[in-house]
Amino acid sequence: SLYSNWSYYYDLNRIAQANATPTDDAPFWLYKYSDILERPDVLEKYEQIGRAYYINTRSFGVMALDDIVGIPAFHNGNLFIRTGRVITKEEYESGAKVCMISGNLSQAQKWGIGTKINFDFYEYDYFTNATSWNSELMPRYTYTSPDNFFDSGEYEVVGIYDVRPMTGSSTISEAAISVPWNTIYIPEKSLENAPAEEDRPVTGALLTIWLENGKIEPFIERMNELGITGAKQGDYEARFIFYDQGYSRIQPSLEALSGTAELLLILSSSLLVIAALLLAFFYAQSQKQSIGTMRLLGCSKARAFVAVMLSALIIAVTGALMGAAIGHALTASVGESIMANANQTPEEFLAFSAYLAESTQVEVEFALGADVKVSLLTCLAALGLFIAGTLVFVIRYLGKGPRDLLPRAGE
Numbered sequence: 001s002l003y004s005n006w007s008y009y010y011d012l013n014r015i016a017q018a019n020a021t022p023t024d025d026a027p028f029w030l031y032k033y034s035d036i037l038e039r040p041d042v043l044e045k046y047e048q049i050g051r052a053y054y055i056n057t058r059s060f061g062v063m064a065l066d067d068i069v070g071i072p073a074f075h076n077g078n079l080f081i082r083t084g085r086v087i088t089k090e091e092y093e094s095g096a097k098v099c100m101i102s103g104n105l106s107q108a109q110k111w112g113i114g115t116k117i118n119f120d121f122y123e124y125d126y127f128t129n130a131t132s133w134n135s136e137l138m139p140r141y142t143y144t145s146p147d148n149f150f151d152s153g154e155y156e157v158v159g160i161y162d163v164r165p166m167t168g169s170s171t172i173s174e175a176a177i178s179v180p181w182n183t184i185y186i187p188e189k190s191l192e193n194a195p196a197e198e199d200r201p202v203t204g205a206l207l208t209i210w211l212e213n214g215k216i217e218p219f220i221e222r223m224n225e226l227g228i229t230g231a232k233q234g235d236y237e238a239r240f241i242f243y244d245q246g247y248s249r250i251q252p253s254l255e256a257l258s259g260t261a262e263l264l265l266i267l268s269s270s271l272l273v274i275a276a277l278l279l280a281f282f283y284a285q286s287q288k289q290s291i292g293t294m295r296l297l298g299c300s301k302a303r304a305f306v307a308v309m310l311s312a313l314i315i316a317v318t319g320a321l322m323g324a325a326i327g328h329a330l331t332a333s334v335g336e337s338i339m340a341n342a343n344q345t346p347e348e349f350l351a352f353s354a355y356l357a358e359s360t361q362v363e364v365e366f367a368l369g370a371d372v373k374v375s376l377l378t379c380l381a382a383l384g385l386f387i388a389g390t391l392v393f394v395i396r397y398l399g400k401g402p403r404d405l406l407p408r409a410g411e
Helices: 031-038 040-056 070-077 090-093 103-108 216-226 249-298 301-342 372-398
Strands: 004-010 013-022 062-063 078-085 097-102 116-121 152-161 184-187
Touching: 031 040, 070 078, 090 184, 097 103, 103 152, 249 301, 249 372, 301 372
Parallel strands: 062 184, 097 152
Antiparallel strands: 004 013, 078 152, 097 184, 116 152
16 A cells, blocks of 8 residues: 555554555655656656645544443543533434544644534554554555545534543553544444444554443453454454443442342331231221221211221321331431441542553442432332221121121120
């Protein structure tokens, strides 16, 4: 491509470089102008090279995406919107021709919010990305013909972002989590003739795969099964950097806590049902004689029913409200006690950051306490169960004769 063979060069102390090695067809770099004019083949090559350099000086790295949150730097807060806004979900889905640019690029090109830019897109297979040494995405037009643009369009700037430098660690390359300052972001669907996804180059932060929390190990196992990971002869080993805001570190504890919570929910719900029905039974039993007496004195079934259920309702509402209030206060007190003890935990146990650079701090806030809605729901559940149980027993008693409800001799 353009009389050169391109390749990557990796160094342990330096990020990736894209190098070009001239081919046998490459012309010398110094000619007399008169000699070039006398040689049409050399003149054609120099016109092609000149055109490519003209395009290169006006080229920027463009990243097509479906969601900016998928960029690790943005997710971590190292990339943030300074002016304007992010691309909306509707714009991603419709393929709107909008873009986000960096503050430095905005200043250098005199572009601002609302500026409309005409883009011609071409594919470039060899590039590097970083935020320090040689810190720019450097696409190069490496074609000899002028018609290698696969798409074009006018894009409006809707957001301007800034980038904080990111640092690597002994296990994470800086290039894997960095964003070049001159990257332009556009909706994936705004391109109509882009190369197939499987044919596009992959490097560092320019590829993000979304996983459900807790699915890291199954993902790694699947990649091993497909042969994607693991060292290969004459090739580099594919590695994945996972970022889950520390979830993987606390996942076992969360799963254990979730299991305990489910068990407690089942036990407490069962106890609530049993207690409410038992109370309803004993209350109905205590009103059995009253129903019989009222019936013998000429009270109708309807009036006896209303009298018993009204007294049951008064008792149930009073008891349920008192129980809910006491339970709410007790839950709040226990929650505050747990959080007070948690705040005394050494800082190193709280600043977890799984699969992140060691220098990255992750601040997490937990809320543990009583919920008014849950307390009210529990109150209504207890009230409903008690009333329903009482209703069943009272209706059963009303179906019997008045004398059958009175105690017999010796009882």
